[in-house]
Amino acid sequence: MNANKKIITTILLFICTVIVFLKTEVFSESKDTTIKVGLYSYEPYYYRDKNNNITGYYHDLLELLCKDANIEYEYVNMHLDEGIEKLKNNEVDIILGAHNIEELDGIYYSENHISVDNQCIFTKDLNVDYGDVNYLNDKKLVYVKGDRNASWLCKLLKGKNININLVESDSVENSIKMFEDGEVDVISLPFANYSLKKYNKIFKYSSGIVYIIGDENSKNIINKFDKIINEKYNSYYYNDLVNIYNKYFRKEIIIINSIIIPTLFLLILFMTYKNIYPLIKKRMMINKIRKNKEKNNYILYYQPIVDPKKNNIAGFESLLRLKDKNNKILPPSLFIKDIEESDMLSEMTLWILERAINDYKIISNYDCCKDKDFYISINLSSKELENEYFVDKVVQMAKDNNIKSGSIYLEILENICIEDLNKIKSTIEILKGEGFKIALDDFGIEYSNLNRLEMVSFDTIKLDKYFTDNILKSRINNEVINFITNISVITNKNLIIEGVEEKFQVDEIKKLSNENLYIQGYFYSKPLQIEELKNFIIESQ
Numbered sequence: 001m002n003a004n005k006k007i008i009t010t011i012l013l014f015i016c017t018v019i020v021f022l023k024t025e026v027f028s029e030s031k032d033t034t035i036k037v038g039l040y041s042y043e044p045y046y047y048r049d050k051n052n053n054i055t056g057y058y059h060d061l062l063e064l065l066c067k068d069a070n071i072e073y074e075y076v077n078m079h080l081d082e083g084i085e086k087l088k089n090n091e092v093d094i095i096l097g098a099h100n101i102e103e104l105d106g107i108y109y110s111e112n113h114i115s116v117d118n119q120c121i122f123t124k125d126l127n128v129d130y131g132d133v134n135y136l137n138d139k140k141l142v143y144v145k146g147d148r149n150a151s152w153l154c155k156l157l158k159g160k161n162i163n164i165n166l167v168e169s170d171s172v173e174n175s176i177k178m179f180e181d182g183e184v185d186v187i188s189l190p191f192a193n194y195s196l197k198k199y200n201k202i203f204k205y206s207s208g209i210v211y212i213i214g215d216e217n218s219k220n221i222i223n224k225f226d227k228i229i230n231e232k233y234n235s236y237y238y239n240d241l242v243n244i245y246n247k248y249f250r251k252e253i254i255i256i257n258s259i260i261i262p263t264l265f266l267l268i269l270f271m272t273y274k275n276i277y278p279l280i281k282k283r284m285m286i287n288k289i290r291k292n293k294e295k296n297n298y299i300l301y302y303q304p305i306v307d308p309k310k311n312n313i314a315g316f317e318s319l320l321r322l323k324d325k326n327n328k329i330l331p332p333s334l335f336i337k338d339i340e341e342s343d344m345l346s347e348m349t350l351w352i353l354e355r356a357i358n359d360y361k362i363i364s365n366y367d368c369c370k371d372k373d374f375y376i377s378i379n380l381s382s383k384e385l386e387n388e389y390f391v392d393k394v395v396q397m398a399k400d401n402n403i404k405s406g407s408i409y410l411e412i413l414e415n416i417c418i419e420d421l422n423k424i425k426s427t428i429e430i431l432k433g434e435g436f437k438i439a440l441d442d443f444g445i446e447y448s449n450l451n452r453l454e455m456v457s458f459d460t461i462k463l464d465k466y467f468t469d470n471i472l473k474s475r476i477n478n479e480v481i482n483f484i485t486n487i488s489v490i491t492n493k494n495l496i497i498e499g500v501e502e503k504f505q506v507d508e509i510k511k512l513s514n515e516n517l518y519i520q521g522y523f524y525s526k527p528l529q530i531e532e533l534k535n536f537i538i539e540s541q
Contacts, residue, residue: 033071033072034071034072034073034074035066035071035072035073035074035093035094035218035221036073036074036075036076036091036092036093036094037062037073037074037075037076037092037093037094037095037096038075038076038078038082038083038086038087038092038094038095038096039054039075039076039077039078040077040078040079040080040083041171041172041173042056042080042097042144042147042172042190043056043172043189043190043193043195044056044057044190044192044193044248044249045057045058045096045097045115045190046058046059047172054075056248057115057192057244057245057247057248057249058096058097058114060244060247060248061096061114061241061244062096064240064241064244065225065228065229068228068232069221069224069225069228071221071224076091076092078092079145079146079170079171080144080145080146080147081145081146082146083095083098083146083213084104084107087107087213087214087215088106088215090215090217093214093215093217093218093221094212094213094214094218094221094222095212095213095214096114096210096212097114097115097117097210098210098211098212098213099117099148099207099208099209099210099211100208100209100211101148106215106216107213107214107215108213108214108215108216108218108219108222109211109212109213109222110211110212110213110222110225110226111226111230112211112225112226112229112230113209113210113211114210114211114212115209115210115245116206116208116209116210117149117190117206117207117208117209117210118190118191118192118204118205118206118249119149119153119188119189119190119191119204119205119206119207120188120189120190120191120201120203120204121136121141121186121187121188121201121202121203121204121205122179122186122187122188122189122196122199122200122201122202123135123185123186123199123200123202124179124199124200125200126200128200128202129202130201130202130203131202131203132202132203133157133160133162133203134162135202136157136162136164136186136203137161137162137163137164138163138164138165139164139165139185139186140164140165140167140183140184140185140186141153141154141164141165141166141167141184141185141186141187141188142167142168142169142175142178142179142183142184142186142187142188143166143167143168143169143175143187143188144168144169144170144171144172144175145168145169145170147188148207149188149205149207150166150188151166152207153188153205153207154166156205167183167184172189172193175187175189176189176195176196179196186202191204191249192248192249212225229241282341282342282343285338285341285342285344286342286344288338289338289339289342289344289348292322293348293351297322297323297324298320298321298322298323298348298351299320299321299322299323299329299529300318300319300320300321300352300355300356300359300530301318301319301320301321301527301528301529302316302317302318302319302359302363302376302527302528302529302530302533303316303317303319303520303525303526303527303528304316304520304524304525304528304536304538305317305377305496305518305519305520306518306519306520306524306538307517307518307519308506308509308510308517308518308519309510309515309517311538312372312538313368313369313372313374313538314374314375314518315374315375315376315377315409315518316363316374316375316376316377316533317376317377317379317411317520317527318352318355318356318359318376318377318378318379319332319527320332320336320348320352321527322334322335345381345383345384346384346387346389346390349378349379349380349384349390350390350393350394350397352378353378353394353397353408354397356376356378356408357397357401357403357408359376359530360376360403360407360408362530363376363530363533366533366534366536367534367535367537368533368536368537368538373406374407375406375407375408375409375437376407376408376409377408377409377410377411377439378408378409378410378411379411379413379441380410380411380412381412381413382412382413382423382424385412385423385424385427385428386423386424386427391427391430391431394431394434394436395430395431395434398434398435398436399434403434403435403436404435405435406435406437407435408435408436408437409436409437409438409439409459409460410431410436410437410438410439411439411440411441411462412424412438412439412440412441413441413442422455424456425455425456428456428457429457432457432459437459437460438456438457438458438459438460439458439459439460439461439462439494439496440453440456440458440460440461440462441462442462442464442498443461443462443463443464443484453487453491453493458493459493459494460493460494460495460496461484461487461488461493461494461495461496462495462496462497462498462520463481463484463495463496463497463498464498464499465498465499465521466499467480467481467497468497468498468499468500468501468505468521469499471504471505471508471509472504472508481497481512482512485512485513485514485517488514488516488517489513489514489516492516493516494516494517494518495514495516495517495518496518496519496520497509497517497518497519497520498520498521499520499521500519500520500521500522500523500524501521501522501523502523503523505521505523506519506523524538
């Protein structure tokens, strides 16, 4: 029993020790972390706008870093000279805009500096030339208590036998008031503070770079900020940190950019529109299509092909659909053009073929197809069959998957000219040799020519929906259907009549003398997702 107590005590002590060591890091990683930031009035670093909202360079910088670090912050009001004391008393966690003073113990500095502390000296005397530092001798210079710049400047000029009388103020606003009221001769302000732009700027100087500071308890916050700056903002271009800096300290850049950049952009756009834009658009479209593939936004729907006389399933036509960002299913008319214009048709067809081969194995275990012969058909164009790389990939896919002969049909659009047929004739024979069946889709429209059926050994003819729609309305259509039916019988080809939606159409089709006659259309089923096929049954007619 005592031994067990010792073990438990040892474990608890170990856990407590780990927690103590990880306390700070856990704090910094928590999504609910809120840090306290020292806030002082020092335009343009911190100040209030006309709506009394806190703004300024440090404020915008803090917003950006905290957003990237996924932490919250709250301000603690203070004067410049109170910063170090508030850090040591844990009243604040970090302060932005501190010089690196080596003699301060226990203060932790950021690796990256966040600004260069540039200052300007103003006087009301318009006769003083810029750079005339001798003018400053025995002059009263007002500065904000805790601002290191004034004391630094005082020491610098003392080496040149120029003495300045420093006058303390508790804020920038009071410093400006004392200057304008004539209580002092000159004032030192950050060069981007435009409150005194009507006065004479006689000298510009810099006391060095400034950092984010904290203490031992908040160094992980500063480390996280450094990591963000090093990893995310290491380029001058397209850099939000640079943009924030320019907003306050290089407004002329923003003005110039607002004029020059749009002009150059329009010029470049005008000169390169016809040559570059199509390439950019195509590349963007290719990336979009591939991203949709990676995210499984492309979906195959399957529409059953039914033997109306035996009332069983002969196969399924695979139909490509696209799921948009709102999970709405889009038909091909809304996206297939993008695939074609991006020269992605072959790549997509190979994707469809691979998916169809895999889905065939799944569907073969469904009750509607179990232990039965059926096929899945996919659509392709004559251009794909002329593409040697595409054909090789299809052949390889058939071999890799050891596809069952007749399990996959390749439907070729009927609007294919005689010249194209001559080019793909040998290719079709190769594909048939690998177990694929070939169907001629949308027969009866555009380039219809009966000698196509003799030139290429198609296994199936698909009669266009146009004839189905007019099956009882047009005598000519009925004669064409009868004629094609007879041709399919003579040539021993399967015939699929597409677009069947009404019972009277089915009744008329059943009258045709053809044992290899099949129906595809909404009468039996709309296109379904593969999961919906699991419970699909053909209702008795």
